[in-house]
Amino acid sequence: MAAIAAAGAPFVPPLVRPLAHRATPTPSAKPLGFAVVGLGSLATNQIAPALQTTKNCRLAAIVTGTPAKAVKWKAQYGIPDRSIYDYDTMDRLADNPDVDVVYVVTPNGLHARDTIKAARAGKHVLCEKPMEVSSERCQAMVDAVKAAGRQLAIGYRCRFEPHHLEMLRVARDRELGEVRLIEAAFGFPIGDPTQWRLKRALAGGGPLMDVGIYAIQSAEMIVGSYPVAVTAVETTKTDPVKFADVEESLAFELKFANGVAASCMTSYKVGGMNRTTAFADRGTFGLTPAFNYDGIRGWRSDAKPLEAPEVDQFATEMDDFADCINANRPTSVSGEMGLRDVRTMMAIYEAARTGRTVQIA
Amino acid sequence: MAAIAAAGAPFVPPLVRPLAHRATPTPSAKPLGFAVVGLGSLATNQIAPALQTTKNCRLAAIVTGTPAKAVKWKAQYGIPDRSIYDYDTMDRLADNPDVDVVYVVTPNGLHARDTIKAARAGKHVLCEKPMEVSSERCQAMVDAVKAAGRQLAIGYRCRFEPHHLEMLRVARDRELGEVRLIEAAFGFPIGDPTQWRLKRALAGGGPLMDVGIYAIQSAEMIVGSYPVAVTAVETTKTDPVKFADVEESLAFELKFANGVAASCMTSYKVGGMNRTTAFADRGTFGLTPAFNYDGIRGWRSDAKPLEAPEVDQFATEMDDFADCINANRPTSVSGEMGLRDVRTMMAIYEAARTGRTVQIA
Numbered sequence: 095m096a097a098i099a100a101a102g103a104p105f106v107p108p109l110v111r112p113l114a115h116r117a118t119p120t121p122s123a124k125p126l127g128f129a130v131v132g133l134g135s136l137a138t139n140q141i142a143p144a145l146q147t148t149k150n151c152r153l154a155a156i157v158t159g160t161p162a163k164a165v166k167w168k169a170q171y172g173i174p175d176r177s178i179y180d181y182d183t184m185d186r187l188a189d190n191p192d193v194d195v196v197y198v199v200t201p202n203g204l205h206a207r208d209t210i211k212a213a214r215a216g217k218h219v220l221c222e223k224p225m226e227v228s229s230e231r232c233q234a235m236v237d238a239v240k241a242a243g244r245q246l247a248i249g250y251r252c253r254f255e256p257h258h259l260e261m262l263r264v265a266r267d268r269e270l271g272e273v274r275l276i277e278a279a280f281g282f283p284i285g286d287p288t289q290w291r292l293k294r295a296l297a298g299g300g301p302l303m304d305v306g307i308y309a310i311q312s313a314e315m316i317v318g319s320y321p322v323a324v325t326a327v328e329t330t331k332t333d334p335v336k337f338a339d340v341e342e343s344l345a346f347e348l349k350f351a352n353g354v355a356a357s358c359m360t361s362y363k364v365g366g367m368n369r370t371t372a373f374a375d376r377g378t379f380g381l382t383p384a385f386n387y388d389g390i391r392g393w394r395s396d397a398k399p400l401e402a403p404e405v406d407q408f409a410t411e412m413d414d415f416a417d418c419i420n421a422n423r424p425t426s427v428s429g430e431m432g433l434r435d436v437r438t439m440m441a442i443y444e445a446a447r448t449g450r451t452v453q454i455a
Numbered sequence: 456m457a458a459i460a461a462a463g464a465p466f467v468p469p470l471v472r473p474l475a476h477r478a479t480p481t482p483s484a485k486p487l488g489f490a491v492v493g494l495g496s497l498a499t500n501q502i503a504p505a506l507q508t509t510k511n512c513r514l515a516a517i518v519t520g521t522p523a524k525a526v527k528w529k530a531q532y533g534i535p536d537r538s539i540y541d542y543d544t545m546d547r548l549a550d551n552p553d554v555d556v557v558y559v560v561t562p563n564g565l566h567a568r569d570t571i572k573a574a575r576a577g578k579h580v581l582c583e584k585p586m587e588v589s590s591e592r593c594q595a596m597v598d599a600v601k602a603a604g605r606q607l608a609i610g611y612r613c614r615f616e617p618h619h620l621e622m623l624r625v626a627r628d629r630e631l632g633e634v635r636l637i638e639a640a641f642g643f644p645i646g647d648p649t650q651w652r653l654k655r656a657l658a659g660g661g662p663l664m665d666v667g668i669y670a671i672q673s674a675e676m677i678v679g680s681y682p683v684a685v686t687a688v689e690t691t692k693t694d695p696v697k698f699a700d701v702e703e704s705l706a707f708e709l710k711f712a713n714g715v716a717a718s719c720m721t722s723y724k725v726g727g728m729n730r731t732t733a734f735a736d737r738g739t740f741g742l743t744p745a746f747n748y749d750g751i752r753g754w755r756s757d758a759k760p761l762e763a764p765e766v767d768q769f770a771t772e773m774d775d776f777a778d779c780i781n782a783n784r785p786t787s788v789s790g791e792m793g794l795r796d797v798r799t800m801m802a803i804y805e806a807a808r809t810g811r812t813v814q815i816a
Contacts, residue, residue, distance in 0.1 A: 274690060274725045275704055277640065277718075283736070325686040327812070329635060330714025343636055345708045345718040353691025357640075357706040357718045359734075364635045366739030366756045373720075375644070378727030395727045451688070451810030 126416045127154030127192040129177070129217070131184070131208050132200035133163040136222070140387065141199060142171065144408035150416035151409075154192040157184045157208075184208070188215035195220055195415065197249075201296040202303060206231040209246070213238040220415050222249040224307050225432030227298025229440060232433035239429060247415045247425040248432035250311055254410040256402030257381055257390040258315060261372065264379050265316045270396065271375025273316055274354060278309035278370040280385045281343065281361030287336045292362075300340030302439055306360030308385045310438055312370040313348055313356035320434050321348035321356070323453050326446035332363065346442045487777045488515025488553045490538070490578070492545070492569050493561035494524040497583070501748065502560060503532065505769035511777035512770075515553040518545045518569075545569075549576035556581055556776065558610075562657040563664060567592040570607070574599040581776050583610040585668050586793030588659025590801060593794035600790060608776045608786040609793035611672055615771040617763030618742055618751040619676060622733065625740050626677045631757065632736025634677055635715060639670035639731040641746045642704065642722030648697045653723075661701030663800055667721030669746040671799055673731040674709055674717035681795050682709035682717070684814050687807035693724065707803045710812075 128151050130137050145153040155177035156167050164178050177192060187193050196212035198205050198221040205226045212219045219239055225232045225248050239246035252258045265273050281301055290296040297303055314320055326346035331337045343361035350356070361367055371380035377395040384390060387407060392400030411427075418425045441452040489512050491498050506514040516538035517528050525539050538553060548554050557573035559566050559582040566587045570580045580600055586593045586609050600607035613619045626634050642662055651657040652665055675681055687707035692698045704722035711717070722728055732741035738756040745751060748768060753761030772788075779786045802813040 272693075274693070275642075275706065275720055275722060275728070277638065277720060279638065279718075281636075281734070323688070323810075325688055325708065325806075325810070325812075327684070327686055327708040327710045327716045329710075329716045332633075332635070332714065343716065345636065345716040347686065347688040347706045347708065347718075349688050349690075353693065355688045355690045355704065355706040355720075357638075357708075357720050359636055359638060359716075359718050361636060361734065364734040364736060364739070367636070367734055373642070373722065373725040373728055375725060378725070445686075449684075449686070449812030451686075 125150050125152040126194040126419060127152055128412065129155035129157060129179075129187060129193045129196045129212075131157040131196055131198045131212070132204075133158045133160065133167060134199065137199045140408050141197060142167070144406050144412065147406050148409045148413050148416070150420065151195070151412045155179065155187070155190060157181065184211055185215060187212065187217060193217060194419065197412070198222060201290045202298050203227045203296040206235050209235045210238040213242040213244060213246075216242055216244065218244045218246070218415070218419055220247045220249060220412065221432070223432065223435075224298065224303045224439065225429065225436050227295075227303070227436075229433055229437045232429065232436050236429040236433060245415070245419055245425055246429035247418070248427045248429065249411060250427040250431070251407040251411045252308060252311060252385065253315065253427050254414050255390065255407050256405060257392045257400070258312070258384075260392060260400055260402045261370070261379060261381060262315050264394070264400065265372055265374070266318070268374070270377035270379055270394065273372045273374045275373040276313045276316055276354065276356035276371065277358070277373075278312045278356060278384070279359040279367045280305040280308045281359065281363070281367035282365045284362040292336065292340055294339040297340060299439065299443060300337065300342065301360040301362040302341065302344050302346075302442060305385070306344060306346070306358065307435060307439065309356075309358040309360060309370065310348065310435060312384065313350075313358070316372050317350045317352060317354050317356075319350055319352065321438055321454060322351050323349040323451050324438065324441045324445050325451050326442045328446040329363075337362070341446070344442070344446060346445070348438075486511050486513040487555040487780060488513055489773065490516035490518060490540075490548060490554045490557045490573075492518040492557055492559050492573070493565075494519045494521065494528060495560065498560045501769050502558060503528070505767050505773065508767050509770045509774050509777070511781065512556070512773045516540065516548070516551060518542065545572055546576060548573065548578060554578060555780065558773070559583060562651045563659050564588045564657040567596050570596045571599040574603040574605055574607075577603055577605065579605045579607070579776070579780055581608045581610060581773065582790075582793065584793065584796075585659065585664045585800065586790065586797050588656075588664070588797075590794055590798045593790065593797050597790040597794060606776070606780055606786055607790035608779070609788045609790065610772060611788040611792070612768040612772045613669060613672060613746065614676065614788050615775050616751065616768050617766060618753045618761070619673070621753060621761055621763045622731070622740060622742060623676050625755070625761065626733055626735070627679070629735070631738035631740060631755065634733045634735045636734040637674045637677055637715065637717035637732065638719070638734075639673045639717060639745070640720035640728045641666040641669045642720065642724070642728035643726045645723040653697065653701055655700040658701060660800065660804060661698065661703065662721040662723040663702065663705050663707075663803060666746070667705060667707070667719065668796060668800065670717075670719040670721060670731065671709065671796060673745065674711075674719070677731075677733050678711045678713060678715050678717075680711055680713065682799055682815060683712050684710040684812050685799065685802045685806050686812050687803045689807045690724075698723070702807070705803065705807060707806070709799075
């Protein structure tokens with residue numbers, strides 16, 4: 095990452111420079127072309143199908159290190175050979191006018207590598223959460239995309255999910271009074287012990303990085319800001335082999351500048367942990383389950399409905415980014431947000447390790 | 456309290472000395488007589504009515520500083536004049552063979568005073584939670600009751616509540632696997648700003664001492680031990696006048712020696728916070744609401760019922776103590792348990808104040 099910083103690319107605030115030189119046509123002309131990088135389970139089962147239902151996006155290219163996957167995707171989605179890349183050839187995306195946006199879906203610890211390559215190829219980048227495994231790498235990603243005059247968005251699908259937006263509305267409109275406390279938790283019992291999610295170098299951590307981030311994001315959405323201090327308690331590992339590299343479960347607390355506290359949990363050991371609750375002056379409201387791809391259910395203590403339409407969360411997220419690019423308007427799920435959340439998670443790990451409240455400047 | 460220690464009463468382990476010298480008759484002869492000390496809302500609305508439904512207890516005497524209350528209780532419950540005391544005359548309980556147990560229901564910061572008086576009068580003591588406002592006072596209470604060769608129980612009603620016991624059974628029998636994480640919270644918006652619960656000298660703290668203790672107790676019941684470390688985050692006070700003396704809301708975490716973590720909240724600001732959830736290897740179970748006097752509802756993620764009969768929790772608690780006394784068997788809700796919980800709560804306050812994990816030896 096040092097090389098990136100040393101390259102001396104000028105710091106360009108996002109969207110100050112008009113994106114007039116981008117290769118894509120005008121908004122209404124045709125959908126933005128997406129290159130999907132990393133054809134794992136999420137790309138295969140969620141993102142590619144979602145791209146078939148988006149309004150302003152289309153699957154234009156793939157980047158994969160596995161030739162068999164390339165064959166399968168080519169057949170299934172009719173991707174031309176010229177738009178099929180591996181990690182050595184993806185630099186050539188620069189020459190592909192069909193691709194406007196690169197969607198980085200590789201393991202967490204490869205996000206900087208792939209985002210920076212995409213930015214250097216002149217593409218906008220949508221990068222899955224968590225943004226990367228260190229704040230330094232996140233900063234390098236922000237810098238690279240800025241230097242390219244493109245936009246960087248993080249795959250925070252819940253920021254566009256209608257139940258979460260309705261919860262946010264109830265909070266912002268103070269329908270049940272001011273929110274004072276939040277409880278949010280997301281965990282699941284992880285399977286295959288050999289997967290990259292259990293390797294620190296690729297994952298950056300355990301359930302916190304993978305799903306605990308949803309609890310953090312939910313609290314941030316409701317409060318409307320980032321936490322400024324954190325505490326954390328790690329459970330003792332019950333499977334020190336499987337969880338040799340990362341935490342098994344964590345309880346953590348967030349404190350916000352407006353005084354609100356959030357009590358959170360995350361786990362790769364136990365399931366049934368999938369909810370967010372806001373405690374406000376005149377009542378309580380929340381989502382249970384909160385973080386699934388579908389089937390989210392809202393509730394309010396005043397028995398009024400907390401309902402919203404079900405959408406394809408990935409399609410909605412991609413369409414929003416396409417809209418932002420087309421309208422030359424900054425995405426709400428910026429690289430800065432992704433960087434801040436990585437800093438928060440690193441602070442949570444530090445708090446668990448040191449037993450101290452860690453302030454986040 | 457120094458006077459107590461200086462009195463040099465020998466340390467007598469509970470129940471080592473047979474209770475043959477107590478004034479009460481044999482177990483089956485007649486119900487144990489209870490003196491209720493402190494005729495506030497809890498005594499009036501819960502404890503006195505409960506005493507009408509107990510199997511082994513009866514309301515035998517009252518101690519009150521308010522003559523009008525004495526008149527009312529005398530009329531309502533037919534209490535003889537010789538069994539009506541104030542705080543100056545309650546020493547004379549020693550001469551009243553109708554009284555076996557003194558139930559201390561005064562404000563938290565008067566529990567030691569009243570418990571020690573009752574012990575010196577040779578009575579068993581049931582003391583409301585929290586036990587006192589400092590661990591030193593709790594220790595003095597334990598010592599005084601031991602010195603008198605009597606039993607001391609703390610009013611942890613949920614320890615006898617059938618839904619809580621069923622939750623405990625599901626945990627102990629590992630019906631959904633081993634419990635790994637717990638979430639528990641209890642809070643309510645407090646009314647009258649002049650009440651003793653908002654004065655540190657009498658309450659010892661805010662919602663943590665009053666209702667957060669139920670979250671701690673629930674986690675302790677499920678885990679079967681006491682927490683060994685705590686962290687805490689206090690919300691910023693939104694009403695610094697009302698909450699000048701005590702915390703308004705707290706998020707806190709407990710770590711147990713077996714590795715389990717519990718994520719807890721308590722509040723005098725917001726309601727709707729009344730639940731306990733256990734996250735186990737094969738499922739989740741809990742109570743919502745969990746801590747009310749009635750209407751507790753259990754649930755399990757496997758859709759099996761978590762049901763139990765509804766009981767008068769105060770009657771059950773008093774009958775259990777009477778049974779313990781009659782059978783010369785130690786109460787499960789001992790003064791040592793009450794003392795330990797006060798130490799835990801003081802550690803939580805220290806953690807909130809210092810931003811450090813506080814170990815509890």
